[in-house]
Amino acid sequence: MPPPVAASRDVTSASEHATQPPAVRPDDRVPSTSPAHVAALIRAAVPPLHPGGRPIVAAVAAVAGIVRLATGRGALVGALATAATAAFFRNPSRVPPGRTGVVLSAADGTVASVSEVVPPPELDLPRVPSPRVSVFLSVLDVHVQRIPADGRVLDVRYRPGRFLSADLDKASEENERTAVLLQTVDGARLGVVQIAGLLARRIRCDVTAGDEVAAGETYGLIRFGSRVDTYLPAGSTVTVVVGQRMIGGETVVAALPDVAALPGTGRRPPAAV
Numbered sequence: 001m002p003p004p005v006a007a008s009r010d011v012t013s014a015s016e017h018a019t020q021p022p023a024v025r026p027d028d029r030v031p032s033t034s035p036a037h038v039a040a041l042i043r044a045a046v047p048p049l050h051p052g053g054r055p056i057v058a059a060v061a062a063v064a065g066i067v068r069l070a071t072g073r074g075a076l077v078g079a080l081a082t083a084a085t086a087a088f089f090r091n092p093s094r095v096p097p098g099r100t101g102v103v104l105s106a107a108d109g110t111v112a113s114v115s116e117v118v119p120p121p122e123l124d125l126p127r128v129p130s131p132r133v134s135v136f137l138s139v140l141d142v143h144v145q146r147i148p149a150d151g152r153v154l155d156v157r158y159r160p161g162r163f164l165s166a167d168l169d170k171a172s173e174e175n176e177r178t179a180v181l182l183q184t185v186d187g188a189r190l191g192v193v194q195i196a197g198l199l200a201r202r203i204r205c206d207v208t209a210g211d212e213v214a215a216g217e218t219y220g221l222i223r224f225g226s227r228v229d230t231y232l233p234a235g236s237t238v239t240v241v242v243g244q245r246m247i248g249g250e251t252v253v254a255a256l257p258d259v260a261a262l263p264g265t266g267r268r269p270p271a272a273v
Contacts, residue, residue, distance in 0.1 A: 017265040032177070050144050052204045052221045053089020089143050094249035096216035103236070103254045104215055105147045106192045107228035109120045109137040112167055114238055120172075121232045122157035122179045123191035131232040133253050135246050145194055145220040145228055146249035149256075152182040153211040158203075166197030166227035175227075178205045178220070182213070188256050191231035194222050203239065216249035233257060269272045 066079025119125040161176040176196040204221040235257035
């Protein structure tokens with residue numbers, strides 16, 4: 001008799017179940033104590049490093065090793081420092097929700113403010129008050145940034161500035177930042193701004209104008225405490241509140257309005273019948 005098909009519904013009786021051998025998964029073929037199985041468990045539990053953090057983690061480990069060789073001490077402190085640095089640059093896997101017409105959080109952290117403001121000039125968005133969601137990243141949060149919606153990068157602008165504490169509202173206007181202008185597959189335009197903070201003095205942005213991007217993809221990194229602002233089209237419905245925890249690439253921060261009603265999209269509402 002041919003083996004049962006895994007995708008079929010379970011319509012067999014209890015007596016038939018008792019006579020059938022259990023299904024064998026590929027992982028079950030590997031002994032639980034084998035090096036390959038242990039390595040697979042570690043890979044599943046420990047997120048990979050963002051490429052921008054690898055040189056820094058290697059430098060911390062090298063300094064720890066030199067101190068250990070020179071003094072014969074500090075092995076534990078060096079190991080902890082290396083592990084903490086690696087944790088800061090972690091890049092965990094994320095699964096975006098299968099929804100259209102929404103904007104995802106571009107960063108992990110806490111919602112610092114939800115407000116209606118005029119977007120910064122470098123974003124080239126309509127100069128009218130629009131919803132802005134600001135997420136503050138502490139040194140304990142994941143510090144990679146993610147694309148908030150499927151679409152295309154229209155422009156990337158860097159602007160030098162100050163290094164005020166990123167939890168201040170004026171940090172959005174005065175701090176060093178990199179702004180990314182996106183157009184979604186439906187034609188809506190939105191902006192994501194990486195903002196340096198009091199300790200964050202390095203911003204990395206890995207996308208350029210013309211890139212096709214997908215929601216949840218990693219596109220950048222800010223080192224050591226920072227802020228990420230998402231500027232939404234006017235008429236968007238914000239779905240988060242101040243103090244709410246964000247998961248970059250997964251948490252929905254807003255629902256987009258009907259693109260036909262948005263200014264600057266080149267579309268017009270259908271004529272009344």
